[in-house]
Amino acid sequence: MPVLIFIDTAEGHVKKASLEAICYGAKIAEQLNTAAEGIVLSEVKDDLASLGKYGVTKIHHVNSVALNHLDAQVYIKVIAQIAETTRAKIIVFSNNADGKAIAPGLSVRLKAGLVSGAVTLPDTSKGFTLKKTVFSGKAFANVSVNTDKKIIALNPNAYKIETRDGVAEMIPFQAAVDDGKVKVTKVTKASGEIPLTEAEIVVSGGRGLKGPENWGMIEDLAKSLHAALACSRPVADAHWRPHNEHVGQTGIAIAPNLYIAIGISGAIQHLAGVNRSKTIVVINKDPEAPFFKAADYGIVGDAFEVVPKFTEAIKKLKGIA
Amino acid sequence: MKILVCISKTPDTTAKIAFTDNNTKFDTNGVQWIINPYDEWYSLVRAIELKEADASTVIHLITVGIADAEPVIRKALALGGDEAIRVNTENSDAYYIAGQIAEIAKHGQYDLIFTGKETIDYNGSSIGGMIAEFLNIPYVALATKFELNASKAIITREIEGGEEICEVELPVVVSCQKGVAEQRIPNMRGIMAARTKPLKVTEPVAFESLTSIISFELPHAKAGVKLIPADQPEELARLLHEEAKAF
Ligand SMILES: Cc1cc2nc3c(=O)[nH]c(=O)nc-3n(C[C@H](O)[C@H](O)[C@H](O)COP(=O)(O)OP(=O)(O)OC[C@H]3O[C@@H](n4cnc5c(N)ncnc54)[C@H](O)[C@@H]3O)c2cc1C
Numbered sequence: 001m002p003v004l005i006f007i008d009t010a011e012g013h014v015k016k017a018s019l020e021a022i023c024y025g026a027k028i029a030e031q032l033n034t035a036a037e038g039i040v041l042s043e044v045k046d047d048l049a050s051l052g053k054y055g056v057t058k059i060h061h062v063n064s065v066a067l068n069h070l071d072a073q074v075y076i077k078v079i080a081q082i083a084e085t086t087r088a089k090i091i092v093f094s095n096n097a098d099g100k101a102i103a104p105g106l107s108v109r110l111k112a113g114l115v116s117g118a119v120t121l122p123d124t125s126k127g128f129t130l131k132k133t134v135f136s137g138k139a140f141a142n143v144s145v146n147t148d149k150k151i152i153a154l155n156p157n158a159y160k161i162e163t164r165d166g167v168a169e170m171i172p173f174q175a176a177v178d179d180g181k182v183k184v185t186k187v188t189k190a191s192g193e194i195p196l197t198e199a200e201i202v203v204s205g206g207r208g209l210k211g212p213e214n215w216g217m218i219e220d221l222a223k224s225l226h227a228a229l230a231c232s233r234p235v236a237d238a239h240w241r242p243h244n245e246h247v248g249q250t251g252i253a254i255a256p257n258l259y260i261a262i263g264i265s266g267a268i269q270h271l272a273g274v275n276r277s278k279t280i281v282v283i284n285k286d287p288e289a290p291f292f293k294a295a296d297y298g299i300v301g302d303a304f305e306v307v308p309k310f311t312e313a314i315k316k317l318k319g320i321a
Numbered sequence: 322m323k324i325l326v327c328i329s330k331t332p333d334t335t336a337k338i339a340f341t342d343n344n345t346k347f348d349t350n351g352v353q354w355i356i357n358p359y360d361e362w363y364s365l366v367r368a369i370e371l372k373e374a375d376a377s378t379v380i381h382l383i384t385v386g387i388a389d390a391e392p393v394i395r396k397a398l399a400l401g402g403d404e405a406i407r408v409n410t411e412n413s414d415a416y417y418i419a420g421q422i423a424e425i426a427k428h429g430q431y432d433l434i435f436t437g438k439e440t441i442d443y444n445g446s447s448i449g450g451m452i453a454e455f456l457n458i459p460y461v462a463l464a465t466k467f468e469l470n471a472s473k474a475i476i477t478r479e480i481e482g483g484e485e486i487c488e489v490e491l492p493v494v495v496s497c498q499k500g501v502a503e504q505r506i507p508n509m510r511g512i513m514a515a516r517t518k519p520l521k522v523t524e525p526v527a528f529e530s531l532t533s534i535i536s537f538e539l540p541h542a543k544a545g546v547k548l549i550p551a552d553q554p555e556e557l558a559r560l561l562h563e564e565a566k567a568f
Contacts (some may be wrong), residue, residue, distance in 0.1 A: 010480070010481055010482070015481055017481070069485070069487075070480075070485075071459065072450060072453070072459070072460045072461075072462065073453070073454075073457075073458075073459050073460065076454065095446075096481055097462070097463055097478075097479050097480050097481055098480070098481075100446040100450070100462050100463065100496075101450060101460065101461075101462035101463070102450070103447075103450070104415070104419075104445075104446070104447040104448070104449070104450030104451045104454070105450040105451065105453055105454035105460060106454075107416065107447070107451065107531070108416065108419070108450075108451045108454035108455055109454055111531070112531070113414075113416070113531035113532040114415070114416070114447060114531070114532065115532060116444075116445050116446055116447055117444050117445070117446075129535055131538075132444075133444060134442060134443055134444055134537070135332075135338045135441070135442055135444075136441050136444060137540075138338045138539075138540075139338050139340075139537055139538065139539050139540070140537065140538045140539075140540065141443075141534045141536070141537050142534070142535045142536045142537070142538070143532050143533070143534055143535065144532060144533050144534075144535050145531070145532050146530075146531060146532060146533060147531045147532075180459075181459045181489055181490055181493075182459050182461060182487050182488075182489045183487060183488045183489070184485055184486070184487045185486050185487060185488055186485070186486040187480070187483065187484075187485045187486075188483050188484050188485070188486075189482060189483040193482060194482070195481040195482030195483075196482075197481065198481065198482075201567070201568060225568055236499070243465065243499045243500045244465075244479065244484075246499060249334050249358075249441055250334075250358050250359070250362075250441070250499070251499065253444075257567055258561065258565070258567035258568065268334065268335050269334045269335075272334070272441075275540070276540075278567075279561070279565045279567045280543075281557070281561065282546070292546050292548075293543075293546070294543060295543070295546040296543065296544075296546060296547065296565065297546065297547050297548075297549060297557060297560060297561065297565070298546045298547070298548050298549070299548070299549050299550075299551050299554065299557060300548065300551060301551025301552075302551070305551070306551055306554050307554075309554040309555070310554035310555075310557060310558060312555075313554055313555035313557075313558035313559075314558045314562075314568070316555075316558075317558055317559070317562050318568070
């Protein structure tokens with residue numbers, strides 16, 4: 001009874017969030033003295049066997065064009081077939097866009113208790129409990145899964161990727177694949193950019209930047225750090241920046257290694273979506289800005305003066321200037 | 322066209338998050354309750370827009386909860402919607418709540434079921450996907466745009482680092498987020514009308530929960546901010562590099 005990990009791909013490539021899920025699933029398997037095995041649906045370009053170095057011993061691969069785009073209903077049925085064949089009791093997802101689409105329905109189909117947004121390994125000392133974020137990152141809940149089968153959706157950036165020696169055995173899986181009812185007609189990638197939820201470093205701008213024309217220096221800073229861009233809600237509402245950069249309680253919740261907030265006051269709703277970042281840097285001209293209370297490092301100063309110099313200093317340290 | 326909009330009651334976004342009973346219960350003392358913003362701003366408003374475009378559209382709101390959920394559902398009715406249903410039971414896990422909603426939906430012949438992308442208290446993102454599976458109909462999660470073309474829905478949804486447009490024949494369950502619609506403020510006429518709109522109370526069906534919350538905890542407080550003079554951004558860069566090892 002292996003631990004199964006759903007390995008998510010985009011345009012044939014394995015997503016970073018899935019590597020975290022694999023490492024996490026492999027650790028659970030180790031705790032329970034069993035094996036970790038991956039599930040890949042759709043055609044892929046990456047060498048799947050090499051995912052063994054993250055801890056999976058086998059990969060069940062349904063190599064089907066029909067699965068290249070997500071239709072949750074179709075995916076759920078296929079994953080359920082693999083779960084049945086392998087008699088798996090635990091299935092791990094990343095709590096990313098695809099995980100959120102698939103895991104809840106699978107939970108119903110398998111009657112398996114679901115914990116979405118998990119941030120720790122399960123505690124199996126008495127029962128099976130997991131910690132998850134609640135109140136948009138303002139608190140945690142310890143949730144007990146009371147069913148024999150269990151599904152865990154791991155928050156992105158909540159578990160560290162580690163490698164070891166290992167090659168996964170590829171197992172082609174012959175699944176019955178339904179004709180989906182959801183037809184994908186167009187995919188637009190924010191090309192070349194790093195997905196916000198997967199980014200290690202995020203540079204974020206607020207209303208203090210005065211207008212969209214001033215984002216050049218924010219983009220420069222982000223580029224020097226290989227960071228993704230984010231913004232506060234009023235910035236997205238005013239269409240200075242696209243909606244998909246809006247972070248916070250009513251936007252995207254993120255937990256990068258480093259979050260740099262520039263010209264953002266740090267309202268409670270904003271903090272809710274970013275306070276799980278490991279290191280928080282705040283640049284704000286108002287020493288009373290609430291964000292400083294949630295920050296690790298701060299500069300009280302005018303962003304228009306500080307940011308360009310900060311970017312230069314980073315480039316120098318990284319040897320790119 | 323018949324639309325079911327799922328409405329959840331959540332603490333106001335500025336509510337103090339604290340716990341009682343040995344950290345096993347959320348402290349509701351002094352908490353203001355609001356409509357979950359994703360339900361209100363996006364799913365409900367989009368449903369209202371669809372009714373404005375086609376007057377024959379019927380909108381039902383549904384909430385699962387005890388009587389204290391009624392002010393919130395009335396507030397939702399003030400924005401729009403024809404009638405509301407409250408399933409009279411204490412909230413439990415997502416499986417239980419989705420099971421209750423699916424039970425109502427089975428008999429309601431809805432073409433479209435909207436949920437918010439998540440609730441801002443339990444952040445489960447689960448209800449929509451579970452309802453769809455209970456009803457054996459398609460589910461499109463994290464919509465940022467929703468259009469109707471006869472019996473077909475054209476939905477833009479978030480994927481990692483981009484967006485995808487998809488088409489699906491009704492019925493479908495859709496979870497909505499920013500982009501689907503714009504927040505509206507209820508007007509006096511709506512508030513008056515809401516008082517007389519039907520709010521049906523039904524009893525829950527027997528259904529189990531698969532998970533339970535054992536306890537809550539608050540995150541560790543930060544050690545405090547290290548301030549760097551504004552004329553020394555290179556010092557900030559150095560600290561981030563050497564001390565925080567952030568890049
Ligand atoms: C229900 C609800 C949900 C919400 N959800 C979210 C959410 O998800 N995300 C979110 O971000 N907000 C959210 N908000 C809004 C939130 O309350 C704040 O209004 C918002 O975060 C403020 O954005 P801001 O910090 O960019 O702007 P402001 O609060 O206007 O702050 C601008 C900051 O820039 C500083 N500044 C100005 N000029 C400069 C300069 N030259 N150099 C440096 N600093 C400068 C100022 O000192 C100030 O601190 C929500 C609100 C509600 C009611």
